Amino acid sequence: MAEFKIVLGFKEGKCVQREVKDEEAASLIGKKVGEKIEGNLIGLEGYELEITGGSDNVGFPMRMDVKGNARKRILAVSGVGLKKKEKGIRQRKTVAGRTIHADISQINFKVLKVGKENLLKAAEKKPEGAEGDAKPEDKKEEKPAEKKEEPKKEEAKEEKPKAEEKKEPAKEEKPKDDKPAEKKE
Numbered sequence: 001m002a003e004f005k006i007v008l009g010f011k012e013g014k015c016v017q018r019e020v021k022d023e024e025a026a027s028l029i030g031k032k033v034g035e036k037i038e039g040n041l042i043g044l045e046g047y048e049l050e051i052t053g054g055s056d057n058v059g060f061p062m063r064m065d066v067k068g069n070a071r072k073r074i075l076a077v078s079g080v081g082l083k084k085k086e087k088g089i090r091q092r093k094t095v096a097g098r099t100i101h102a103d104i105s106q107i108n109f110k111v112l113k114v115g116k117e118n119l120l121k122a123a124e125k126k127p128e129g130a131e132g133d134a135k136p137e138d139k140k141e142e143k144p145a146e147k148k149e150e151p152k153k154e155e156a157k158e159e160k161p162k163a164e165e166k167k168e169p170a171k172e173e174k175p176k177d178d179k180p181a182e183k184k185e
Helices: 022-026 119-132 134-184
Strands: 003-009 015-021 036-038 048-056 071-076 091-096 104-113
Touching (some): 003 022, 048 091
Parallel strands (some): 003 104
Antiparallel strands (some): 048 104
16 A cells, blocks of 8 residues: 655744555555645645655656646756756756555645644654663764864864965055055155
8 A cells, every 4th residue: 555754844933744554555646736725635634735846766756837747857946846957947856646546655834724733843852852861972972073163163263364464464564665655645
């Protein structure tokens, strides 16, 4: 059966990831980018969501202007899946269609209405408990490395201003000599 990773984007700018399998995933097949759905379809009671995009199992992004569910090579100037090189330059890129199908791996949603269950608080509690044991060990290992690097950076920064200071007085002295001579004449 189908299995999707869903990413829920909140107005606060934070995102929550979940996995949807079997019946919940099957309810999303056939939906299109831009459609609004109820959270009940994917097990989020009281939520109202809008599909904003996604990517297929190979990593090609879904585009709203490409009909169907197949991958297509489009000639586009800007938008999803393109980095603008120069103004007016058109590029041929492979993108996925806007319809959700079994080969889609990730679906992005925008939360329009928050339900009873607060997903942001639930997401914050899980990583703290799971990563809380590992974080102190990682921090101990990282801190000595950072301390070693910081003095080197400071020394390099100190050297650069010295070189600039030497150059600047030499430049300033020449114009000062010329300008007073010109004013006197």
